[in-house]
Amino acid sequence: MKSLILLCSALLLATPVHAAQLTLELDAGSRTWQTDELLKHPLARTVTVKDDVSYKRDMSYRAVPISALLTGIKADDHLQAVALDGFAAELPAAPLLNQDGAQAWLAIEDPAKPWPPLAEGKHSAGPFYLVWTNPQAGHISPEQWPFEVASIKRLAPVAERFPALRPDPKLAAGDPVNQGFALFQKNCLACHRLNGAGDSQFGPDLNIPYSPTEYFGADFLKRYIRDPQSLRRWPQAKMPAFASSVLPDAELELLVGYLKHMAGRKQAAQ
Numbered sequence: 001m002k003s004l005i006l007l008c009s010a011l012l013l014a015t016p017v018h019a020a021q022l023t024l025e026l027d028a029g030s031r032t033w034q035t036d037e038l039l040k041h042p043l044a045r046t047v048t049v050k051d052d053v054s055y056k057r058d059m060s061y062r063a064v065p066i067s068a069l070l071t072g073i074k075a076d077d078h079l080q081a082v083a084l085d086g087f088a089a090e091l092p093a094a095p096l097l098n099q100d101g102a103q104a105w106l107a108i109e110d111p112a113k114p115w116p117p118l119a120e121g122k123h124s125a126g127p128f129y130l131v132w133t134n135p136q137a138g139h140i141s142p143e144q145w146p147f148e149v150a151s152i153k154r155l156a157p158v159a160e161r162f163p164a165l166r167p168d169p170k171l172a173a174g175d176p177v178n179q180g181f182a183l184f185q186k187n188c189l190a191c192h193r194l195n196g197a198g199d200s201q202f203g204p205d206l207n208i209p210y211s212p213t214e215y216f217g218a219d220f221l222k223r224y225i226r227d228p229q230s231l232r233r234w235p236q237a238k239m240p241a242f243a244s245s246v247l248p249d250a251e252l253e254l255l256v257g258y259l260k261h262m263a264g265r266k267q268a269a270q
Helices: 002-013 035-039 093-097 176-187 220-226 249-263
Strands: 021-026 029-034 045-049 059-065 078-083 088-092 103-108 128-133 149-155
Touching (some): 029 035, 078 093, 176 249, 220 249
Antiparallel strands (some): 103 128
């Protein structure tokens, strides 16, 4: 019986990867790309990604420059990449269109050459994965590496879509709290809501019923953001660590400052 169970488990893990489709909803209208179309794209090439955020090692992918797929998109546009698991990455278009320094690629999982699972018992990062070459040149956050991507959409900026996320409007545009709000959008909103506002179905709300600034003492919140499993360790933990190379100490202070500010602005999402 034990041998039969092991055999069934092995067969399940060996289930072949199937072709998938990616939906793009941009200025030029909606377009659906199939796996084989992307693998045959004239700009498709093999890229090597150093220290891949999801796999924690160097990886090679068949990929297309994401800029080649963003028809009609301008640098000041705002995009959202939605994953199969509910992860919703908010992405300013400018870095995605960049062709120097940090460059974004859509990695395509070939059903004939499936990628390894992200961890034991888990799926791969496919069928589509937004990866970066030379990410340090663009100060790219781990939240800007969405995997299992199902769609990419052009949307209004976060502050317009979700007024409940906005800091006090009396604050100047350059106020540290507004700087922290920008960092929240870049690093947190892909997984978390705040005041019930946001599109992610992934992580807990960061203000309702309580802000983490209200229940983490002293500098423990900063320690938690830096290395979540140093304070809370469990096998299914998904929150990534934010090293100082990705989120410098000064930016971490700004981010926590925004959360503290919003703890005094609890409200229902509109």
